[in-house]
Amino acid sequence: MLSFKSTGPFTPPTPGSGDDPSNVGASLQILNPGTSESFTFNLPQAHWSVSGTTFRYVDSALVEAGKVKIAIIGRILKVSGKKIGITLNEPTQGTLDAVFTTGSIRYCASFVATAAASASSPSRPGCHRSGRAAARTPAERTSGA
Numbered sequence: 294m295l296s297f298k299s300t301g302p303f304t305p306p307t308p309g310s311g312d313d314p315s316n317v318g319a320s321l322q323i324l325n326p327g328t329s330e331s332f333t334f335n336l337p338q339a340h341w342s343v344s345g346t347t348f349r350y351v352d353s354a355l356v357e358a359g360k361v362k363i364a365i366i367g368r369i370l371k372v373s374g375k376k377i378g379i380t381l382n383e384p385t386q387g388t389l390d391a392v393f394t395t396g397s398i399r400y401c402a403s404f405v406a407t408a409a410a411s412a413s414s415p416s417r418p419g420c421h422r423s424g425r426a427a428a429r430t431p432a433e434r435t436s437g438a
Contacts, residue, residue, distance in 0.1 A: 295323070295361065295374040297391065303400050305365050308343050312396030314365075315341035315348065319395035321361065323378050327387045332378025334361055363393070370400055 306312035318338040324331040340352045350363040361374030370393060393400040 295377045297372050299370040299402055305346055312398045314395040315343045317396050322392040324390040330379045
């Protein structure tokens with residue numbers, strides 16, 4: 294299962310613009326930088342709705358590969374899904390990155406398994422748990438920093 298919420302310092306898309314996912318679609322990439330394993334969920338514009346400054350992606354027929362739901366509510370990005378797209382079969386997961394792209398906007402976050410998260414529910418094959426995700430710039434994400 295995939296689930297995260299980001300309240301990072303990002304600017305939401307402007308409704309009707311070239312960055313509006315209901316006009317241009319979007320993508321969500323999940324990446325394990327330690328193994329280079331990645332998966333990209335394609336989120337076509339047909340499944341996006343917009344109301345004011347709230348954008349929602351719901352594939353009610355669940356035909357898209359990720360079976361994900363996404364909401365951009367002001368400066369909050371919420372993601373949940375039934376599939377993660379990568380195996381999580383390593384002894385520990387270490388770091389997982391998430392990159393959400395719509396138009397020219399990229400939201401990047403890096404999820405590092407922490408000692409606190411590991412103590413209560415350890416990162417193990419099939420599971421990755423982490424505390425607060427660090428926001429990353431696209432340059433940091435691309436360079437692996």
